Amino acid sequence: MTTIQKVAIFGASGNFGTPITAALMSAGFDVTIITRVQSAATFPSGVPVIRTAYTVDELTKALAGQDAAVCVVGPSGIEHQAVMIDAAEAAGVKRFVVDDFGWGPDVRGLPEFKSVHAHRRAGWDHAKARAEANPGFTYTGITSGNPIDWALRRFPLMGFNISQCSAIIYDSGTEQFTGTTLEGIGQAVVGVLQHPDETANRFVKVRSIQTCQNELLEAFQSATGSQWNVERSSTKALLASGRSKFQAGVGGWVLELAVAQLFDEGEARCVVASSRGDSDADLLGVAEETPQEIVTRVLKSK
């Protein structure tokens, strides 16, 4: 049986790296943060930080003695993933958690996201190839879908303007999607490293909830004790707007098309696992949450 105790993390101060690092620390792993020479990030006190160039030689030194490495760098850092994987293998790291935290290899995304997915897939394919060539090296990807509490707070375009108690409901508001909270994402990483044999060389699927806009609206209204102003819109309009920005090469298309994809009626594009039983949530200890629990947390932290 494989045991993992010493864990290095890339991207520890990011949107997802922060809760993942906190979860690893509270689960009792010995955490080391690896960061870029030019990084201005700050990190929790008491955690060893290695500031280094992202070359195979330097990262091999940085990763020496680690049992696992977790890659949770932002999209602009994904290009370094193959180098991180080669260094991890050279350093004798047993498990590399690749950078997914999104829609995974089975994504049925809009065509505009093709090059983004191809870029991400290159790192995953490299990890798979190295694991096939070297049985001592293994990988896991964590497909967590919509980061629901973070996204609801951060993106009113997802339909909920919390400070104004107003909502945009796309189409009928009934399109189902799955989401994982930041706490659930942290727990998923902990769960993978606590179950290395069951999670070796595959993508795990996690979810905290399966829901739709109408359920979330009801939960927001009930939690705030008020009727929200509701505007009706359509994913068709959002798709058209996002696509015209994409074609014109102007910003804003990623969010518009990501939201259109989330609520694309009848397509179930953003259901990572259609039941809890089809996911790895139980194995990894990711709790199922209700819309009420999630919106209450979102409202508290606004």
Ligand SMILES: NC(=O)c1ccc[n+]([C@@H]2O[C@H](COP(=O)([O-])OP(=O)(O)OC[C@H]3O[C@@H](n4cnc5c(N)ncnc54)[C@H](OP(=O)(O)O)[C@@H]3O)[C@@H](O)[C@H]2O)c1
């Ligand atoms: N499913 C979704 O809707 C969704 C939403 C958001 C994110 N995600 C995914 O979650 C993962 C993490 O995203 P995030 O939002 O947490 O990332 P982030 O906050 O944007 O960045 C995390 C860290 O990445 C490192 N980084 C940034 N640029 C880099 C570069 N050019 N080279 C190397 N490292 C760099 C930095 O760490 P240092 O400064 O310490 O080096 C940074 O603190 C990504 O795979 C992202 O695509 C998914």
